[in-house]
Amino acid sequence: MSKIGVFICHCGENISATVDCQRVAEEALKIEEVEYAIDYKYMCSDPGQTLIKQAIKEKGLDGVVVAACSPRMHEPTFRRACSEAGLNPYLCEIANIREHCSWVHEKGDATTQKAVDIVKSLVAKVKYNKPLTPIEVPVTKKALVIGGGIAGIQASLDIANCGHKVILVEKEPSIGGHMSQLSETFPTLDCSQCILTPRMVEVAQHPNITLYTYAEVEHLEGFIGNFKASIRLKAKSIDEKLCTGCGLCTTKCPNKKISSEFNAGLGLRTAIYVPFPQAVPNKPVIDKEHCTYYQKGKCRLCEKTCPTGAISFDQEDRIITEEIGAVVVTTGFDVLKPNYFPEYGFGKYKDVITGLQFERLASASGPTLGEIRRPSDGAIPKKIVFIACAGSRDPAKGIHYCSKICCMYTAKHAMLYQHKVHGGESYVFYMDIRAAGKNYDEFVRRAIEEDGVNYIRGRVARVYEKEGKLIVKGVDTLLGATPVEIEADMVVLATASVANKGAEELAQKLHISYDPYKFFAEAHPKLKPVETNTAGIYLAGACQAPKDIPETVGMASGAAVKVAALFSQKDLVREPLVAVVNRTTPPLFSTCVGCFMCQTACPYHAIEAEEIKDRNGNVLKTVAKVNPGLCQGCGTCVAFCRSKSIDIQGYSNEQVYAEVAALLND
Amino acid sequence: MIKLEVIMDDNKIEFEPRIVAFVCNWCTYAGADLTGTSRLKYASNVKIVRFPCTGRIDFMLILKAFANGADGIIVSGCHPNDCHYTSGNFHARRRWIVFRNLLNFLGIDIARIRYSWVSAAEGAKWADLVNNTVADIRELGPYTEYQKVANYMEEHHD
Numbered sequence: 001m002s003k004i005g006v007f008i009c010h011c012g013e014n015i016s017a018t019v020d021c022q023r024v025a026e027e028a029l030k031i032e033e034v035e036y037a038i039d040y041k042y043m044c045s046d047p048g049q050t051l052i053k054q055a056i057k058e059k060g061l062d063g064v065v066v067a068a069c070s071p072r073m074h075e076p077t078f079r080r081a082c083s084e085a086g087l088n089p090y091l092c093e094i095a096n097i098r099e100h101c102s103w104v105h106e107k108g109d110a111t112t113q114k115a116v117d118i119v120k121s122l123v124a125k126v127k128y129n130k131p132l133t134p135i136e137v138p139v140t141k142k143a144l145v146i147g148g149g150i151a152g153i154q155a156s157l158d159i160a161n162c163g164h165k166v167i168l169v170e171k172e173p174s175i176g177g178h179m180s181q182l183s184e185t186f187p188t189l190d191c192s193q194c195i196l197t198p199r200m201v202e203v204a205q206h207p208n209i210t211l212y213t214y215a216e217v218e219h220l221e222g223f224i225g226n227f228k229a230s231i232r233l234k235a236k237s238i239d240e241k242l243c244t245g246c247g248l249c250t251t252k253c254p255n256k257k258i259s260s261e262f263n264a265g266l267g268l269r270t271a272i273y274v275p276f277p278q279a280v281p282n283k284p285v286i287d288k289e290h291c292t293y294y295q296k297g298k299c300r301l302c303e304k305t306c307p308t309g310a311i312s313f314d315q316e317d318r319i320i321t322e323e324i325g326a327v328v329v330t331t332g333f334d335v336l337k338p339n340y341f342p343e344y345g346f347g348k349y350k351d352v353i354t355g356l357q358f359e360r361l362a363s364a365s366g367p368t369l370g371e372i373r374r375p376s377d378g379a380i381p382k383k384i385v386f387i388a389c390a391g392s393r394d395p396a397k398g399i400h401y402c403s404k405i406c407c408m409y410t411a412k413h414a415m416l417y418q419h420k421v422h423g424g425e426s427y428v429f430y431m432d433i434r435a436a437g438k439n440y441d442e443f444v445r446r447a448i449e450e451d452g453v454n455y456i457r458g459r460v461a462r463v464y465e466k467e468g469k470l471i472v473k474g475v476d477t478l479l480g481a482t483p484v485e486i487e488a489d490m491v492v493l494a495t496a497s498v499a500n501k502g503a504e505e506l507a508q509k510l511h512i513s514y515d516p517y518k519f520f521a522e523a524h525p526k527l528k529p530v531e532t533n534t535a536g537i538y539l540a541g542a543c544q545a546p547k548d549i550p551e552t553v554g555m556a557s558g559a560a561v562k563v564a565a566l567f568s569q570k571d572l573v574r575e576p577l578v579a580v581v582n583r584t585t586p587p588l589f590s591t592c593v594g595c596f597m598c599q600t601a602c603p604y605h606a607i608e609a610e611e612i613k614d615r616n617g618n619v620l621k622t623v624a625k626v627n628p629g630l631c632q633g634c635g636t637c638v639a640f641c642r643s644k645s646i647d648i649q650g651y652s653n654e655q656v657y658a659e660v661a662a663l664l665n666d
Numbered sequence: 667m668i669k670l671e672v673i674m675d676d677n678k679i680e681f682e683p684r685i686v687a688f689v690c691n692w693c694t695y696a697g698a699d700l701t702g703t704s705r706l707k708y709a710s711n712v713k714i715v716r717f718p719c720t721g722r723i724d725f726m727l728i729l730k731a732f733a734n735g736a737d738g739i740i741v742s743g744c745h746p747n748d749c750h751y752t753s754g755n756f757h758a759r760r761r762w763i764v765f766r767n768l769l770n771f772l773g774i775d776i777a778r779i780r781y782s783w784v785s786a787a788e789g790a791k792w793a794d795l796v797n798n799t800v801a802d803i804r805e806l807g808p809y810t811e812y813q814k815v816a817n818y819m820e821e822h823h824d
Contacts, residue, residue, distance in 0.1 A: 070695075070699045070702070071716070072691075072695070072696060072699060096699075096714070098702060099698065099699040099701070099702030099703060100698055100699070100702060100712075100714050103701075103702035103703070103705055103709075104701055104702050104705075104706065104707055104708055104710075104793070105707065105710040106707065110682075110710045111710055114710045114713065117713055118713060121713070121715070179756070276699065327704030362750075388681075449755055513752065533752050577718070586707040601721070601753055601754050601757060603752040603754070619674070632751060633718050634718050634721050634722065634750075634751035634754045635717065635718050635719055635721060635722030635753045635754075636719060636722060636751065636753075636757050638722055638724065639721060639722055639723060639724040639725075639757070639761065640757075648718070648722065650718075651717055651718055651722060653724070653726075655728075656715065656717070656727060657714055657730055659728070660686060660715060660727060660730050660731050660734060661730065661734045663686055663713050663734075664684055664686065664731065664734040664735045665734060
């Protein structure tokens with residue numbers, strides 16, 4: 001037999017103007033099991049809360065219904081008040097008679113009757129409420145950051161500076177990512193490496209950061225605060241303790257004609273190589289695919305050259321396991337493979353290049369040492385055409401989205417070209433100029449007005465070669481769709497940003513979701529941009545969607561704060577409104593039959609299989625079990641369960657059936 | 667059946683339908699809160715039951731509501747792709763598609779169930795949804811058939 005207290009708030013006149021609160025209290029008292037009912041002007045005020053607390057103590061209430069404003073407003077307030085009076089806060093329910101009743105109906109009996117019905121339904125529900133305790137999950141205060149581009153670097157530094165341990169995993173031999181490949185950055189034209197490399201060094205030297213380069217995450221299991229990651233450390237064939245990074249080996253390697261990834265295919269590297277001079281760690285790795293020794297069994301020139309004996313050919317991949325509490329995914333993006341553009345002749349004509357390749361040409365550390373020279377013959381192009389939206393916003397290429405950064409970097413490229421090639425002519429074909437950002441539009445205006453870049457609004461239909469020139473055939477839509485033909489020396493395609501290769505597999509390893517373009521999905525497009533749907537895994541940078549550097553850095557710091565907030569608590573405390581699979585006495589153990597429909601319904605991978613064993617370890621039954629660390633309490637599994645074995649605390653079948661019945665029965 | 671129609675015709679004008687709305691906490695409940703905050707008026711026949719997600723709304727609840735004498739039911743949650751829990755509303759939608767055919771097959775009047783999406787910003791849409799549903803159900807008249815079956819089952823269940 002319950003003793004329920006009902007407290008009806010007037011909310012000044014917000015409720016009492018249309019609802020007869022006194023009558024609601026009288027009607028409430030008539031309900032069986034309601035021990036006490038009272039109305040008061042402001043229930044959320046101090047005296048109002050005191051009223052509730054006193055009643056709980058004096059009347060020995062074991063359930064409370066507060067009829068007031070929306071639970072989205074004051075549920076925490078009243079639950080806290082109950083808790084202070086010694087009543088489990090989850091035995092308190094809110095009847096919303098303001099937003100859903102007094103404010104939306106005219107004064108009258110029907111409105112008061114509706115308020116009474118709402119109160120009745122929640123009294124019926126609260127009878128079945130169970131005392132719950134918040135779930136406490138221990139947290140391993142160490143973060144895993146996947147990807148060592150600017151996002152990963154920023155997130156790692158921010159987390160490490162909060163005093164927490166970080167493991168940074170990068171699949172390439174050096175951290176730095178795409179940002180290290182850039183020449184200058186918009187809208188200030190400051191050198192990308194000049195601002196990036198100090199941070200890379202900081203990462204390497206930070207006492208809280210463990211850096212694993214040439215490594216990849218193999219497997220991740222567990223849940224928020226308690227993940228376990230297996231990381232594959234690919235064999236570098238170098239003993240890093242002995243290597244001093246002198247670079248002698250790279251000068252002796254006979255295999256010198258390997259296309260350099262760092263130079264986006266425009267330069268060459270050796271089989272034993274450091275990707276770029278400022279690499280962190282600045283120690284070489286051997287590319288087994290191209291190494292003469294690994295391929296043919298002979299050579300070992302580097303071994304003979306190395307003054308410290310650091311070359312170690314028999315090194316093998318190692319897999320290490322790390323326990324971590326949170327993951328930040330910062331795996332970045334890739335540029336659309338140019339074979340998408342047969343009409344622009346990419347691959348056919350050497351002088352049709354991508355924006356990323358142009359970055360390398362313009363970079364002082366690039367293959368031309370910063371001079372704009374075309375790849376075919378090294379001549380300085382007198383006329384250059386930039387084609388924006390190469391792939392982006394083009395349903396025909398399967399890419400509907402805007403790559404966001406191309407308008408800005410194309411303006412920058414054209415500007416750099418004008419600065420470096422005096423008297424050169426540059427043309428930009430564009431669809432729209434999207435330069436939203438601080439000082440961004442001014443930057444584009446500067447390219448057009450001060451540097452004299454010719455902007456043509458229209459698409460390019462075709463690029464073909466004729467007498468040593470690249471003929472760019474397009475249209476100028478601002479001149480009434482006039483056909484335009486430009487005889488160019490070089491063409492630069494602002495190719496679309498796409499998800500990184502392997503993004504899908506990584507998402508599946510981490511149990512995070514991704515969109516149709518394989519960009520990782522955030523938990524909420526507006527209010528949870530750095531969280532994923534898997535608690536404890538966060539996103540930063542262009543792995544979520546195309547992004548520029550400032551946005552990426554901001555997002556990385558945002559993700560770092562989420563991690564730091566998680567690590568700042570002793571234990572992770574969560575609302576206990578989670579699903580539970582029932583357990584009964586043997587030989588049934590649970591009404592669950594182990595069909596695992598719930599597992600297919602759960603968007604959070606929170607449902608595990610539990611084997612019930614006898615003393616000898618024989619499996620008697622396999623049933624579902626909810627991991628309260630992962631469950632977010634949506635209850636989809638409850639509706640799926642065919643044997644009604646899984647139920648959700650706070651919205652259990654008992655509770656809601658009682659609520660519905662009371663709402664309808666007079 | 668014939669008897670019911672007679673009652674319907676006699677009481678049509680007086681008839682105030684009893685409607686329950688099963689809504690999710692994040693979109694429609696908040697949307698209905700916004701209707702209140704905006705002081706938009708609507709019919710008082712609809713009473714709201716809060717759920718974490720439309721994915722939680724089991725079809726048993728719909729049957730229970732009819733068994734307890736509901737004349738109409740509204741189920742409403744977040745718009746597709748806006749679900750707080752990613753995919754609960756898709757599960758709800760799929761369940762409804764299957765369940766609708768089943769109910770229809772069993773002879774239950776599916777015109778009495780209204781599925782909708784109301785976001786937290788659509789206070790006015792919630793008021794319209796309620797008013798339209800009340801008008802439609804009023805047109806259909808009281809729904810006592812299922813309740814009778816349920817009562818019969820209850821009495822003869824042992």
